[in-house]
C-alpha cells in the first residue's frame with residue numbers, strides 16, 4: 189500500500205502530527221504497537237505552555253477533568269522543604285486518559301490507524317521509504333515521521349549514536365490516593381534519584397520516579413529499594429506508608445537515555461522523545477512532544493504544498509527543532525546533575541531558598557513560552 193505520510197508511534201508527538209496533517213488534507217497512516225487506552229511511565233504533569241494550543245485543537249484540560257497545578261515543592265533527601273509558585277503552571281492528567289482523548293480526536297480528524305502493530309524496519313530507497321511491520325505488512329511512503337518515543341529496536345536498525353551506550357536510568361510509576369494539596373507538584377529527592385507526585389483526574393495522584401538500575405540490583409527488588417533508599421526521604425516514607433496504591437505492580441521502563449539525538453536520521457523526521465528526551469525533573473517533555481509534533485507537521489505541509497524540496501524540508505526541520513528545543517535539553521541535563529546527589533541537592537535547596545528569583549530563572553529556562561498557533 190502507498191501513503192504520502194506514515195507516522196511510527198502514536199504517543200503525544202505522533203498523534204499531534206497526525207491531527208495537523210489530516211486537517212491540512214494530507215493522507216496519513218499512523219502505526220502504533222499498542223491499543224488505546226494504555227498506561228505509560230510518565231509524571232503526568234503537563235506544562236501550561238501547550239494549554240492554548242490544546243484548547244484550539246479541541247482538548248480543554250478542564251473538560252477532561254485535569255487537576256490544576258500552580259505551585260512547586262522541592263524536598264532534599266533529608267526532607268528539608270523549599271516551596272515556590274510555578275509561574276506558568278500546568279495540569280495533571282493520566283496518560284491513560286490524555287493519549288486516548290488525543291487518539292479519538294485523531295480518528296475524528298481522519299488519521300488512519302494500524303494498532304497493535306510494531307514497525308520493524310524503515311528503508312530509504314532513492315526517493316521513497318519502504319516501511320515494514322513485524323506482522324509482514326509493507327508500505328511505500330514519501331515522508332516518514334519517527335514518533336516512537338525514547339528508545340526502540342528501530343534506533344538500533346538506524347544505527348543511532350546514543351544506542352552505542354547503555355543508560356543507567358529507569359522510571360517507575362504508580363497511581364495512588366493520598367492526602368496532598370491538589371495544586372502542588374512535589375519533587376522529592378533521594379540517593380541516586382528523584383520522585384514526583386502530583387494530582388491527576390478523579391482525585392488520584394501520579395507518583396513517578398527516576399532512579400538508577402544499580403539501586404534495584406543492590407537491594408534485589410523494587411519494593412526493597414523503595415524501603416531502603418526512597419524511604420530515607422521522610423516525605424516519600426509517608427507516601428509509601430499511608431497512600432493507597434491503585435496498581436498491583438508499577439509501570440516500569442529501563443534504559444531511559446537523555447543523550448543528544450539528531451532530528452533527522454536517514455531521511456526520517458524524528459519528533460518527541462525520538463528527537464530528544466528532556467530530563468523529567470523539568471516536567472515538560474509532554475509539552476515538547478506536542479510542540480514538536482506540530483512543528484514537524486508544519487514543515488511537511490509546506491513540503492506537500494510544493495514550497496520545499498526534500499533537502500529543504502530536512503534542513504528546515506532540523507534548524508527549527510534545534511532553535512526551539514536544544515537549549516532546554518541542555519539546561520535539563522545539567523540541572524539533573526544536582527539531583528540524586530545528596531550533598532548537592534541539599535546545597536541546591538538552601539541556595540535557591542536564599543535566591544528565589546534564580547530558581548524561577550532555572551524553571552523558566554527549561555520551559556518554552558506559551559505556544560499559540
Ligand SMILES: Cc1cc2nc3c(=O)[nH]c(=O)nc-3n(C[C@H](O)[C@H](O)[C@H](O)COP(=O)(O)OP(=O)(O)OC[C@H]3O[C@@H](n4cnc5c(N)ncnc54)[C@H](O)[C@@H]3O)c2cc1C
Pocket residue numbers: 196197198199200201202219220221222228229230231232233234235305306307308335336337338340342358359360384396397398444459460461462465466468471472473474475477
Ligand atoms: C520517569 C519519567 C517521568 C516523566 N514525567 C513527565 C512529566 O511529569 N511531564 C512531562 O511533560 N513529561 C514527563 N516525562 C517525559 C514524557 O513522558 C515524554 O517526553 C513524552 O511521553 C514523549 O511523548 P512521545 O510521543 O515522544 O513518546 P511516547 O509517549 O513514548 O509515545 C511513543 C509511542 O510509540 C509507540 N512505539 C514505539 N516503538 C514503536 C514501533 N516500533 N512501532 C510502532 N509503535 C511504536 C509506543 O507504543 C508509544 O505509544 C517523563 C519521562 C520519564 C522517563
